[in-house]
Amino acid sequence: MDSVEKLLQAVTDGDETVAAEAAQEIIDGGIDPREPIAKLTEAMRILGKQFEDFDIFLPEMIMAADAMTAAMRIFEPVLLASGKSEKKGVIVLGSAPGDMHEIGKNIVKTVLTTAGFHVVDLGKNVQVMDFINKAEEVRADIIGVSSLMTTTMPGASDVLKLLSDKGLRDKYKVIVGGAPTNGEWANRIGADGWSGSASDAVLLANRLLEAR
């Protein structure tokens, strides 16, 4: 098994240690990391489909994503040094103010990360101003707000209002989601997009960035 195959197997198995080892072997062997990264992205796409079909579950998906992240930590300095780094975009993500639930947001984060986005996860119960301050700090392209409770849905609307009041609304695309939410509500509050699943969130983020 060559080092690229070893890396793919390690990611599929969710083995962070072996994935990092294989990535280092690839660098040491003088292989351009863009080739294994393309294969990794395809492998993650397949795993994502299996997750969507409930052939695998969240633990397998998370472990694979962590293994891929371990490999990317080895590849990224090399890509940056060579000017070949290709992050799709930066997304600031968090649960709405007052919302203590994270699993849906964490799934979206995992899938967006493996699709090539740089995701800055602010965690749960994120205050409206913190979404905006972090977006400014990391020069985000997209702000994502997750709500699991009907009573925390107004928090997403508050992010949009404060962006407008600060004159920053056109600077960011804002996407919303969460169990009690739907597209009609997202339209009503003026969000740029809504998705009902993690895989749709990737399509949505891609579409919004292409349209910029």
Next chain:
Amino acid sequence: MAVRLWDAMERAQTGPYMEADHFIKKQFMPTIKNVVKKYGIKYDRTQPVPSDGDLADKIWQAAVELFLTVGIYNQDTHRIIHFSEAELKEALYAAPSEYIVGANHDQRRFGYRAVESRTRPFVIMSPDITYDEELFFSSCLAYFKEPLLDGICSPLLGNFMGRPMTAHFPLELGGAMHHAMTLRETARLAGRPDVFFVAVGTAESDVGQISVSNDQWGIRAGDGRLCGAITEFMTNNELLNKAVHYQQMGSHCGILPGAIYGGYAGGAEGTSVLQTAYHLQGLMVYGAQFTQSFPFHLQYGTNTGREMLWIVSTFSQAVARNSHLVICSNCFANAGPMTDMLFYEGAAHAIASVVSGNNLWTCAPCRNKLHNYGTPLEARFAAEAAHAAVEQGMTRKEANEVCNRLLALYEDKIPIDNYGKPYQEAYDVLKCEPRPEFLDLFYRTKETVAKTGVKFLY
């Protein structure tokens, strides 16, 4: 239980330190995978209601091992709350097997039920969804008109004085008070002033909950209160505040946990183990008097699919065979009011629950997503199916056959949006009663469900 309660609070501050990510990935996920493998727990899609007591016992043993090994994580202090096996055994032994709830002619027994018990299930009714302010009074009153209602959680308020409810904001306190007052008022108008409330779902925060504790106009000391469990095996200071308040009040505190099929617990096996273990979290961390379980499917947010009925049945059997805890099983359905599918889903969930030793909480339609989409009539249907199953002495084997027949009527439609009609179109809002065409559907669907083997009582 107060001494144990304060022990738990102390551990929530002083237990072993760990980051949340590490807790989930390095503690929770590998341990649940290990216990499922160690105890040889296997999901069988042909058996939505398994008759295998040994399987239920293995799920219980796995849940105990998971709970004692992993502990419960406090998100605010980053500390893990651990208990010893002896402490757990003591609490399981000491826990009452029944509570007398409500008062006067609304007094009922809310208690333990064995697997295949002939004891009537305790039925709590609630759509678990928000309603418009102007429909709230009518919808609450409509629920109190249900004859098989033993307790109520009631609709939730989506707005207060024309403003959207916002968690952790003064509007939440106003909405929570409005909710409690309306519930109390409508209970009296319906002639059931002392029904057991589990309330108020409108309030998310600890402050919101504490603000409605009032024996005159609000939630009385002996009513039911809920304390959530954050995914997975987590709590936080706010939930602990609620637990302490409820225990000091003398309330009947229920833990409100929903293990996620496809989530950190993995497939059906891990989800059933986790849902079982949540009963131990409630008992040990919150001092809970009951557990109100709503395991749900990651994609749909519901628990009426084939794998979900298996989870509902097996965790119920696991707890009922190995403890005398008071438990309740909450239905989350895919379809909406004025569809036959919602009746089928509610009946399947109710039968799987009560034959497996659980009580019933029914039901949240439309994947718990749509404002105003819920009526008491689907709760009536599920309650009648539950009572019928118990009165006819339905065994798990028979329940399995019935559930398979019911699943054949709806499981291929689960991925399809089938949301029916909102309360104001399904009900006469002034009279608080179902419209004739809805009642007609109710009776026609009863005939269909009767053919699957359910001997309705009337």
